[in-house]
Amino acid sequence: MRLLLDTHILLALIENRVADFGSHVRSLLENEDSEFVASVASLWEIAIKWRLGKLELSTTLEAFPELLEAMGIEIISISARYAVAAVEPEPRTRDPFDRLLLAQCKIEALRLVTVDHALLDHPLAARKA
Numbered sequence: 001m002r003l004l005l006d007t008h009i010l011l012a013l014i015e016n017r018v019a020d021f022g023s024h025v026r027s028l029l030e031n032e033d034s035e036f037v038a039s040v041a042s043l044w045e046i047a048i049k050w051r052l053g054k055l056e057l058s059t060t061l062e063a064f065p066e067l068l069e070a071m072g073i074e075i076i077s078i079s080a081r082y083a084v085a086a087v088e089p090e091p092r093t094r095d096p097f098d099r100l101l102l103a104q105c106k107i108e109a110l111r112l113v114t115v116d117h118a119l120l121d122h123p124l125a126a127r128k129a
Contacts (some may be wrong), residue, residue, distance in 0.1 A: 002035045003126055004105050005073070007042040007097065021115060023088060028113050028126050033069035036073045037110055038083060039102045043075070071079050081107055093118035 005013065009025065011063060012018055013036075018029055028034060043064055049055035059067060068075055078100065085103035093099065098116065102124050105112050111126035119125055 001032070001033060001126070002037060002108070002110050004037045004039060004076075004101060004110040005042070006101060006112055006116060007045050008115065009113050010038050010073075011046065011055075012067075013071070013073075014064075023114060025115060036071075036081055037077055037108075038073050038075050039101055039104055039111050040075060040077050040102075041097050045097045045105070051125045076104060076108065087124070089123070091119060092123075 001084055009021075009029075012020060013029065018026055018109075024042065029036075046057075046064070047054065047061050050057055060071060065075060082100055082103045085107055087102045087106055091099060091102055093116070095118075098119060102119070102122065104110060105124040110124075112122070112124055113119065113126045
């Protein structure tokens with residue numbers, strides 16, 4: 001299964017904090033058949049929060065692309081198709097990053113790994129492996 005990692009999940013993987021999550025998320029992340037994908041939108045969100053002083057990082061921002069590649073995590077860019085895609089049902093979030101991630105899931109046949117309560121029940125959210 002191809003899984004798009006929500007920003008907080010991506011950060012936990014990078015910082016080796018997967019144990020912080022419940023069994024549902026851990027089973028998805030530990031499944032050998034899973035392929036992991038990260039969005040440039042998540043990198044952008046991380047950069048914004050770090051620059052605002054709302055996030056501490058264990059590595060430099062500039063190292064993230066190479067680090068993700070070394071971890072076998074594919075990075076997908078943001079395209080116009082994602083920006084204009086309608087996601088049904090309408091998500092319970094107003095967060096533009098979350099909406100963009102859901103659009104990427106819809107178009108690329110991905111499932112979103114998240115613990116965000118506004119996204120957990122969405123049909124594009126990943127279910128147990």
